[in-house]
Amino acid sequence: xxxxxxxxxxxxxxxxxxxxxxxxxxxxxxxxxxxxxxxxxxxxxxxxxxxxxxxxxxxxxxxxxxxxxxxxxxxxxxxxxxxxxxxxxxxxxxxxxxxxxxxxxxxxxxxxxxxxxxxxxxxxxxxxxxxxxxxxxxxxxxxxxxxxxxxxxxxxxxxxxxxxxxxxxxxxxxxxxxxxxxxxxxxxxxxxxxxxxxxxxxxxxxxxxxxxxxxxxxxxxxxxxxxxxxxxxxxxxxxxxxxxxxxxxxxxx
Ligand code: ADP
Ligand code: MG
Numbered sequence: 001x002x003x004x005x006x007x008x009x010x011x012x013x014x015x016x017x018x019x020x021x022x023x024x025x026x027x028x029x030x031x032x033x034x035x036x037x038x039x040x041x042x043x044x045x046x047x048x049x050x051x052x053x054x055x056x057x058x059x060x061x062x063x064x065x066x067x068x069x070x071x072x073x074x075x076x077x078x079x080x081x082x083x084x085x086x087x088x089x090x091x092x093x094x095x096x097x098x099x100x101x102x103x104x105x106x107x108x109x110x111x112x113x114x115x116x117x118x119x120x121x122x123x124x125x126x127x128x129x130x131x132x133x134x135x136x137x138x139x140x141x142x143x144x145x146x147x148x149x150x151x152x153x154x155x156x157x158x159x160x161x162x163x164x165x166x167x168x169x170x171x172x173x174x175x176x177x178x179x180x181x182x183x184x185x186x187x188x189x190x191x192x193x194x195x196x197x198x199x200x201x202x203x204x205x206x207x208x209x210x211x212x213x214x215x216x217x218x219x220x221x222x223x224x225x226x227x228x229x230x231x232x233x234x235x236x237x238x239x240x241x242x243x244x245x246x247x248x249x250x251x252x253x
Contacts, residue, residue, distance in 0.1 A: 001025055002080070002162075007059035007070060009039075009046055009218075016042050017218040020059070024162065029188055029195045031209030031226060033202045033241060038215040040198045041166055048075050048082060076110075083160035085151055087167050092151045093139040099123075099150060100135030106157040122153045125190065126183055145176045152183060162194040163187065169204065181208045203245040206230050214238045 002024040009017035017039050024030055032040050046057050047070070061073040063080055075082040086092035094102055103119040120130035126149040128134065139147060148168070155163055165184060169177035181197075185208055188195050199205050205212060206226040214222040214229065216237030222229060233242040 001064045003062040004043075004047065004070075005060045005062065005067075007043065007046055008057070009042055009051070010056045011042075011052060012054040015218060017046065020215070020218070020220055022213050022220055022223065024194060024196065025211075027188075027192050027194055028211060029185075029197065029209045031202075031205035031212040032196060032198045032215060033200065033205050033212055034215030034237065035241065036200050038237070039218040040200075040215055042218075043215070044084065044164055044166060044196070044198065046070060047073060048084060049073070079161065081110075081159070081161040083155040083158055083163050085155055085163065085165045085168050088171055092154060093147065095139050098136050098138060103154060103157045106154055110158045112157075112159060119153075119157065122156050123150075125186070126150075126153050128153070144172060145179065148172065148176075148180055149183060152187065156187065156191065156193075160193060162196065164196040164198070166198045167200070168197070169199070177204065178207065184208060200241070201245065202230065202241050203249050214241070 004020065004022050007017055007020040020039070020043055032043065034040050042051070045051050047061070051057060057070055059070045060067050061070055074080065100116065100119055103122070104114045107114050107118070116135070119135070123134065124130040128146060128149055139150065142150065169180050172180060181204070184195055184197070187193055195208070197205050197209055202212070209226050212224065212226045212229050213220050214235060214237055216235070221235035222233070222238045229238055230242055233239045
């Protein structure tokens with residue numbers, strides 16, 4: 001369990017996050033939704049220490065053992081180990097390096113075994129070819145959907161405890177969006193990885209997440225079971241995104 005307490009952020013003196021509180025339970029699938037600009041990405045960037053210049057962050061993180069100021073939280077230690085899936089999968093892949101080599105390098109960086117078989121296994125698990133020819137390919141030779149699966153494999157290569165997907169499907173068509181979420185669900189099932197799926201689209205997030213946080217203007221305005229929020233949104237911002245999704249998807253039955 002990881003508890004984020006009273007997370008506040010200012011960028012160039014402008015308030016961005018205002019006392020955000022939430023927990024991430026072990027092995028759960030947590031969704032974070034909210035309109036564009038509500039602070040979803042900044043919440044994650046605060047945890048990962050990836051804030052832009054001019055940021056002032058405060059708050060605490062309790063990792064189940066000890067509480068630290070958010071600025072001292074280490075997301076890459078063996079018992080926290082966060083991994084973010086890049087929004088555009090191409091950003092996470094090195095275009096000049098063979099797929100197999102990228103995977104091995106990633107494992108090396110985290111002090112994990114560097115045998116080829118474990119890399120092949122991850123590719124196969126994600127429905128990619130695990131043969132020598134595939135290991136020797138470069139990212140540019142892959143379709144968008146395959147690239148995204150390689151990006152997942154690259155995350156898994158570091159054996160993360162928490163995998164974060166921030167607006168992961170924006171560049172995919174609707175069928176591939178669902179396929180992608182199915183892959184994430186398999187990862188969750190096979191590895192017990194905690195997932196955080198972030199999107200402005202509550203229909204998409206509730207396809208996979210059990211519990212949802214709704215952010216609005218830098219605050220958590222609602223939190224609960226995803227079905228309950230879809231059926232009976234309480235906060236004005238939740239109503240807005242749920243009604244928007246219902247209009248778009250015709251009822252979400
Ligand atoms: P979301 O991911 O929910 O769409 P963000 O967390 O990216 O929203 O942004 C939250 C707020 O922070 C927005 O008002 C945005 O304008 C502001 N913001 C984002 N990035 C920067 C930055 N580099 N410098 C200053 N303000 C930023
Ligand atoms: Mg964002």
